[in-house]
Amino acid sequence: MLEQAKQKIRNISNFPKQGIEFKDITPLLKDAKAFHDVIAAFVQKFASEQIDYVVAIESRGYLLGAPLAYALGAGLVVVRKPGKLPAAVERVEYALEYGTDALEIHQDAVEKGKRVLIVDDLLATGGTVAAACELVSRLGGKIVSAAFLIELADLHGRQKLADTTKVFSLFTY
Numbered sequence: 001m002l003e004q005a006k007q008k009i010r011n012i013s014n015f016p017k018q019g020i021e022f023k024d025i026t027p028l029l030k031d032a033k034a035f036h037d038v039i040a041a042f043v044q045k046f047a048s049e050q051i052d053y054v055v056a057i058e059s060r061g062y063l064l065g066a067p068l069a070y071a072l073g074a075g076l077v078v079v080r081k082p083g084k085l086p087a088a089v090e091r092v093e094y095a096l097e098y099g100t101d102a103l104e105i106h107q108d109a110v111e112k113g114k115r116v117l118i119v120d121d122l123l124a125t126g127g128t129v130a131a132a133c134e135l136v137s138r139l140g141g142k143i144v145s146a147a148f149l150i151e152l153a154d155l156h157g158r159q160k161l162a163d164t165t166k167v168f169s170l171f172t173y
């Protein structure tokens, strides 16, 4: 059943810039069965893990993280791009191909020892999720796993996280 959902992921060449093959998940999200099936697969994987918080990464991580948190009976915590969160934040800067980017989390978003599942749509080099892991760790959260709809295996993001964080992905390319 997941194979049908995978077929709904669309490849867009040279977006957002030359040389990138963008994985467009909007056709999957608008297909009721595909959307249901991928969330159900994540729920099945993590239902017995007593997740306290799903930490979702801006912005496509929210599209998966919110329904997953609801279905797991967990709270939803957002990791955002700089300057978006209104209360006191922790901030991590991370390297991009050119320059740096940053992610933020509210300082009171995760209490010490809480069990956290980090969610994003796609694992590429792993820089984004590594930054999210650093934020959760600073707050004292226990990262149960990082979960992705899509993993681009050639970019070795999994290896980047291997020492510290379990990685689960539904679809590997």
Ligand code: AMP
Pocket: 020, 021, 022, 023, 024, 057, 058, 060, 120, 121, 122, 123, 124, 125, 126, 127, 128, 129, 157
């Ligand atoms: P990275 O930090 O290299 O693991 O990149 C992961 C982040 O960039 C995720 O939030 C993705 O949404 C986005 N991303 C990276 N590469 C792609 C791609 N080929 N298609 C869609 N999104 C991507």
